[in-house]
Amino acid sequence: MISLWFHVPLLLLDSSLTYISSGIVYTHYPSDLLAAAWIVSLVKFLILGLVSLKLYHPAWVSSSPLFIFSVCLTPPLHQTLRSYVTSHSPELYSGLTSSLITHLTLLTACLLWDWASPHILPKESSEADKNGEERNRQNFVRLLKYSNPDWLFLSGAFIFLALALIGEMFIPFYMGRVIDILSSNYKETEFLVAMFYMALFSIASSAFAGCRGGLFIFSMFRLTRRLRLLLFRSVIKQDIAFFETTKTGDITSRLSNDTARVSRSIAGNVNITLRTLVKCIGVYSFMISISWQLTLLTFLSSPLTWIIQKLYNRYHQDLVEKVQDSVARSSDIAKEILESVKTVHSFDAAEDEAKRYDDSLQEIHNLQTRRDMVRAVYLLLIRTINLVTQVAMLMYGQTLIESGFITSGKMVSFILYQMESGDHIRLIVHMLSEITHSAGAAHKVFQYLDRKPQVSTSGSYCPEQLHGGFVFKNVSFTYPSRPDTAVLQDISFNLPPGSITALVGPSGGGKTTCVSLLERFYEPTSGEILLDGIPIQQYKHQYLHAKVALVAQEPVLFSGTVKQNIGYGLEHAPEEQLKEAARKANAEPFILGLPEGYNTEVGENGSQLGAGQKQRLAIARALARKPRLLILDEASSSLDAETEHEIQKSLQGIEGLSLLIIAHRLRTIEKADQILVLEGGRLPERGTHEELVERQGVYYKLLHGHVLQNGE
Numbered sequence: 001m002i003s004l005w006f007h008v009p010l011l012l013l014d015s016s017l018t019y020i021s022s023g024i025v026y027t028h029y030p031s032d033l034l035a036a037a038w039i040v041s042l043v044k045f046l047i048l049g050l051v052s053l054k055l056y057h058p059a060w061v062s063s064s065p066l067f068i069f070s071v072c073l074t075p076p077l078h079q080t081l082r083s084y085v086t087s088h089s090p091e092l093y094s095g096l097t098s099s100l101i102t103h104l105t106l107l108t109a110c111l112l113w114d115w116a117s118p119h120i121l122p123k124e125s126s127e128a129d130k131n132g133e134e135r136n137r138q139n140f141v142r143l144l145k146y147s148n149p150d151w152l153f154l155s156g157a158f159i160f161l162a163l164a165l166i167g168e169m170f171i172p173f174y175m176g177r178v179i180d181i182l183s184s185n186y187k188e189t190e191f192l193v194a195m196f197y198m199a200l201f202s203i204a205s206s207a208f209a210g211c212r213g214g215l216f217i218f219s220m221f222r223l224t225r226r227l228r229l230l231l232f233r234s235v236i237k238q239d240i241a242f243f244e245t246t247k248t249g250d251i252t253s254r255l256s257n258d259t260a261r262v263s264r265s266i267a268g269n270v271n272i273t274l275r276t277l278v279k280c281i282g283v284y285s286f287m288i289s290i291s292w293q294l295t296l297l298t299f300l301s302s303p304l305t306w307i308i309q310k311l312y313n314r315y316h317q318d319l320v321e322k323v324q325d326s327v328a329r330s331s332d333i334a335k336e337i338l339e340s341v342k343t344v345h346s347f348d349a350a351e352d353e354a355k356r357y358d359d360s361l362q363e364i365h366n367l368q369t370r371r372d373m374v375r376a377v378y379l380l381l382i383r384t385i386n387l388v389t390q391v392a393m394l395m396y397g398q399t400l401i402e403s404g405f406i407t408s409g410k411m412v413s414f415i416l417y418q419m420e421s422g423d424h425i426r427l428i429v430h431m432l433s434e435i436t437h438s439a440g441a442a443h444k445v446f447q448y449l450d451r452k453p454q455v456s457t458s459g460s461y462c463p464e465q466l467h468g469g470f471v472f473k474n475v476s477f478t479y480p481s482r483p484d485t486a487v488l489q490d491i492s493f494n495l496p497p498g499s500i501t502a503l504v505g506p507s508g509g510g511k512t513t514c515v516s517l518l519e520r521f522y523e524p525t526s527g528e529i530l531l532d533g534i535p536i537q538q539y540k541h542q543y544l545h546a547k548v549a550l551v552a553q554e555p556v557l558f559s560g561t562v563k564q565n566i567g568y569g570l571e572h573a574p575e576e577q578l579k580e581a582a583r584k585a586n587a588e589p590f591i592l593g594l595p596e597g598y599n600t601e602v603g604e605n606g607s608q609l610g611a612g613q614k615q616r617l618a619i620a621r622a623l624a625r626k627p628r629l630l631i632l633d634e635a636s637s638s639l640d641a642e643t644e645h646e647i648q649k650s651l652q653g654i655e656g657l658s659l660l661i662i663a664h665r666l667r668t669i670e671k672a673d674q675i676l677v678l679e680g681g682r683l684p685e686r687g688t689h690e691e692l693v694e695r696q697g698v699y700y701k702l703l704h705g706h707v708l709q710n711g712e
């Protein structure tokens, strides 16, 4: 409705302007009506443009610029074509009825557009989108900077690009020439010269194009590799909270897909866009030099091709991304099911899971069908437009040949150029959108590249002498992913050098969280952790991690040999140091029993070892770095009592080594120097086993519950 109120006054204004200005211009230019028509329309365009700018309101019309443009451009364009194509003389003002018909048709088209465009066009141009465009531009510039090391290859590629284009541009020209020579008086020398040039340009342009493509692809791979490495380095240094809040799939997708896409945007898309742009200019120059009237005719379809291509890009790109997401989801489902196949079998859920997987496949299929339908409609429209243009061009071309303006050979050259030109326009529009999308992918990559870990690793203190006394001083902590729940509340305790401390308490009490803070996976929300009186964040990261070693309940081993696993992160450690650690962890007897001893492969995540063996190997790995504090988080739960006892004895024999043991089997920590009872993030009790039993508090209950639970 608002549109209508905007268009009707504009329409009336336009009619009056046409009437008045036609009268004036006609009196001054009675001889050249075509020039007059263009002047009238320029005047109208300026006045209507100013009026609409003055009155413009965002809620009005999306089509008002289109309306004004069409209202002003259609009449002179129509007159120009009329006089050139049909040889009718131009008219300046074609009468009230035809003017009314033109306006009403345009008004209907614009209103239809206003009504339909919100439904068919994806929403854009919001403030956020504009910021996004600006950001994309900045990202693109930044990407160019990442390509700096490849400047030599890229410059070479651009030179070959230019050479190949020059060659390609001349081929249709000489083809037309050959036809002209064949269809007129045949002269052998001229024919041979033309053929020679055609062959020369063909061979040279193919060779240059090959070099160009090769160099671009080479630079692209180099950039991908550089970006991947940078990204991987940045990701691997992130704090644990980052990995808890970011899906692994997202990270791997950035590493594999986005980096490749981003580098494609630089080397690949820029290459294609430039090539197409230059070719487009070249092709149109040749076309204009052959016949500007025919060129004008082919231009008529360009705006339509442009709009269709833009619409197609938006839709198609959107659907392509949806298909990719849904393929990723589907493979995630398959992976999840296959990884938990034992659970699936034990719950007899194989059929249900197959159905779930089938649903995900169906979703992919539906999206792919939609994507292909969109492509089919697009191809149909584009081919129809091409056909109509070609028919019009041939009809007019025939008039031009008949009247002797051009030769049939030139007409052939023109057709060859024209066939290329449509492809070029579509490719430019496609590439421009592809570059924007790649810049979007670049944004995702840069987000990770620029992310600063929340746990700083800039400490530099690494003293030669270390006593190894740890102190928790009024430490409180909440997980970044659950900021409302305090997991540790103002806890303080000491881990004196060479002592054994046990952390016990009900599940969820915060034991593992204490360990995570000691390992600097997170920073305490308040309070501090000191090592020999100095806050642990001031120590050099590698130094601290050599002094504090953790063995988790389910240790992670890497595929490789036993020796490689024990020496993980210790590149230059002597073999004897590793074997010594294995002996202390009571792992040597089983290692020597393996087919190739220390050189036996452990399989992916140690799959060829038993749970107890894995734990012993993990303890050996921790000891190999000669720590001052060894944290055993339920690390001996899979060991039999005798092995556990052996290990404890050998660990106690290591001078200056403090042990922090988290255990549910309370019997194993009865001999600890101090037992800290952690409940609900607080430390309600601490003392030796005897003291705590005597106190009959939480520890006593735990012990009691534990005894009852195990029937001991």
Ligand SMILES: Nc1ncnc2c1ncn2[C@@H]1O[C@H](COP(=O)(O)OP(=O)(O)OP(=O)(O)O)[C@@H](O)[C@H]1O
Pocket: 244, 479, 481, 482, 487, 505, 506, 507, 508, 509, 510, 511, 512, 513, 514
């Ligand atoms: N990564 C995390 N993000 C958010 N909350 C967490 C995270 N890890 C643990 N929590 C929560 O913090 C609290 C303490 O967990 P923690 O694992 O430290 O307890 P725990 O005493 O070691 O338990 P358990 O004996 O079962 O291992 C629990 O409520 C748990 O749900």
